[in-house]
Amino acid sequence: MVLNVIWIAFFLVSLVVGGVRLVFFHDTEIFTAMVNSTFDMARTAVDICLGLIGVLTLWLGLMRVGEAGGAVQLLARVVRPFFHRLFPEVPRDHPVHGSMIMNFAANMLGLDNAATPLGLKAMKELQDLNPREDTASNAQIMFLVLNTSGLTVLPISIMVYRAQLGAANPSDVFLPILLTTFFSTLGGLVVVAAVQRIRLLDRVVVAYLGGLLLAVGGTLAYFSRLPQEQVQTVSNLVANVILFGVIGGFIGLAALRRVNVYEAFIEGAKEGFAVVIKIIPYLVAILVAIGVFRASGSMDFLVGGVRRLVAGMGFSTEWVEALPTALMKPLSGSGSRGMMVDAMKVYGADSFVGRLACVFQGATDTTFYIIALYFGSVGVKKTRHAVGCGLFADLVSVVAGILVAYLFFG
Numbered sequence: 001m002v003l004n005v006i007w008i009a010f011f012l013v014s015l016v017v018g019g020v021r022l023v024f025f026h027d028t029e030i031f032t033a034m035v036n037s038t039f040d041m042a043r044t045a046v047d048i049c050l051g052l053i054g055v056l057t058l059w060l061g062l063m064r065v066g067e068a069g070g071a072v073q074l075l076a077r078v079v080r081p082f083f084h085r086l087f088p089e090v091p092r093d094h095p096v097h098g099s100m101i102m103n104f105a106a107n108m109l110g111l112d113n114a115a116t117p118l119g120l121k122a123m124k125e126l127q128d129l130n131p132r133e134d135t136a137s138n139a140q141i142m143f144l145v146l147n148t149s150g151l152t153v154l155p156i157s158i159m160v161y162r163a164q165l166g167a168a169n170p171s172d173v174f175l176p177i178l179l180t181t182f183f184s185t186l187g188g189l190v191v192v193a194a195v196q197r198i199r200l201l202d203r204v205v206v207a208y209l210g211g212l213l214l215a216v217g218g219t220l221a222y223f224s225r226l227p228q229e230q231v232q233t234v235s236n237l238v239a240n241v242i243l244f245g246v247i248g249g250f251i252g253l254a255a256l257r258r259v260n261v262y263e264a265f266i267e268g269a270k271e272g273f274a275v276v277i278k279i280i281p282y283l284v285a286i287l288v289a290i291g292v293f294r295a296s297g298s299m300d301f302l303v304g305g306v307r308r309l310v311a312g313m314g315f316s317t318e319w320v321e322a323l324p325t326a327l328m329k330p331l332s333g334s335g336s337r338g339m340m341v342d343a344m345k346v347y348g349a350d351s352f353v354g355r356l357a358c359v360f361q362g363a364t365d366t367t368f369y370i371i372a373l374y375f376g377s378v379g380v381k382k383t384r385h386a387v388g389c390g391l392f393a394d395l396v397s398v399v400a401g402i403l404v405a406y407l408f409f410g
Contacts, residue, residue: 006368006387010289014296021297033295041291045283049276052116057272059117062250063099064268065261069254072098082208086189086198087139089129096125100143102246107365108151119147119370120275120377127378135382136375138196142189144374144386148330149188149393150365152181158362159231161341167349171231175220176355176408177362180401182216184364187396192389275377282376286368290331299327319402321347322356326398329360330367330391337361356405364397 018034021027066072076083076097083090083097090096099122106115122143130137136144155177162170186209193200200206223231254261293299307320322343329336343357367390375383 007285007289010293013298014292017298017301018296030296034292037291037295038288041287042284044291045287046280048283049280053273053276056117056120056275057269060121060271060275061265061267061269062247063102063118063121065254065259065264066098066102066250067095067268068259068264069250069257069261071250071253072102074098075101079208081204085202085205086142086193088198089137090126090139091129094125094129096122096129099125104146104151105246106243107147116373117272119143119374123374123378124275127380130378130380134380136380136384136386140375140380141384141386141389142192142196142198144370145188145192145389145393146185147374148365148367148370148390149185149397150181150363151185152177152362155362158340158358159235161337162344162349162358165341165344165349165354167344167354169350171223171235172408173355173358173362174223174231174235176359176401176404178216178220179404180359180363180397182213183400184393184397187400188389188393191392192385195385195389278379279373279376282372283369286372287332290335290368293331294328294335299324302327318352319356319405321353322360323398325357326360326394326401329364330394331369333366333369336366352405352409355409356401359401359405360398363401364394367391367394 014034018030021030063072072095076093076095079101080092080097083100084092099118103115103118103122106118123140126137126140126143127133130140155174158173158177159170162173190200192198200209223235226234251261254264303320303323306323307317310317310320325336325339325343328339340357340361344351344354347353349355367387371383371386371390375381375386
């Protein structure tokens with residue numbers, strides 16, 4: 001229901017804004033641009049899905065090897081006490097715990113290609129426990145919101161973009177992004193827990209969250225002591241060593257347990273193509289709506305309104321110039337990436353606007369894309385409070401990002 005309302009709203013608002021630009025500003029190309037965007041975004045959606053085939057096939061196969069060898073179950077036992085409290089409707093010994101922890105770990109390392117298939121696998125396993133197939137369960141919503149909040153420890157790609165655009169210190173956004181994404185994830189966890197009446201003041205939950213806080217603090221301390229030119233190199237090395245270590249660990253443990261690794265891999269890999277075919281319509285629908293909204297100028301109109309409002313209240317409007325990245329991020333990862341690059345090109349990679357745009361880009365994930373992708377892969381149509389909670393986490397990210405940016409760069 002929520003996605004239906006948002007989808008219709010995108011088109012109707014775009015139609016009104018496009019009509020205003022045609023009638024009052026004689027922009028005769030506006031509707032051509034809007035129509036072209038429908039074709040472009042439909043093609044983009046299919047390109048994304050085609051690109052996912054190989055990645056899904058690989059990681060679903062590796063996950064099956066991990067399950068057969070017992071590696072996933074081992075990881076699940078480590079997080080089971082914590083996850084049991086966040087996902088009370090999921091049985092303690094269910095294999096989905098392993099899939100979720102692998103997905104979260106890949107997200108934290110900025111390994112998007114690995115995180116997506118692992119997330120899709122976890123969503124399918126949660127759907128197997130869902131008593132209402134067309135309606136999102138509490139566990140699915142909690143899992144999805146924690147994904148959209150985008151907890152990232154190593155924002156490699158953003159630092160690469162900053163280096164390419166001439167930043168004197170490409171890694172200077174590392175700490176602000178880490179702090180902002182932590183607050184975003186915490187905000188998403190708290191709001192879902194409040195809606196679902198999950199008690200967070202539990203000693204097990206507090207212990208795990210405290211451990212996570214210590215891990216984040218330790219990561220901050222370690223990288224803050226490194227020479228700036230080494231931060232990107234070390235973080236990239238750590239991410240890739242951990243990723244390949246997981247692959248090697250899965251295969252090695254399965255071999256030790258005399259599992260036929262090749263057959264297990266093929267069995268899991270066969271699921272990849274079927275999943276991609278199922279999600280194509282959902283991605284086409286959401287990305288076309290986003291493309292029309294952007295091409296009509298509705299996004300520019302929204303940002304201009306925010307700028308006037310903030311100025312009218314007597315506050316600095318410097319951060320507003322980076323707002324397009326934050327507003328686009330829930331809608332489109334590639335779109336927000338383009339906004340971030342544009343901000344660095346126009347204002348400079350080392351400007352306040354350029355740095356804040358990088359923080360916005362790295363602090364959350366693409367809420368509507370993930371909702372369409374994950375729920376679409378299992379046929380869930382009624383998303384309940386998933387969209388609202390996901391957008392709340394995005395809002396926390398925006399507020400925290402602005403405050404952190406002023407603290408570090410203001």
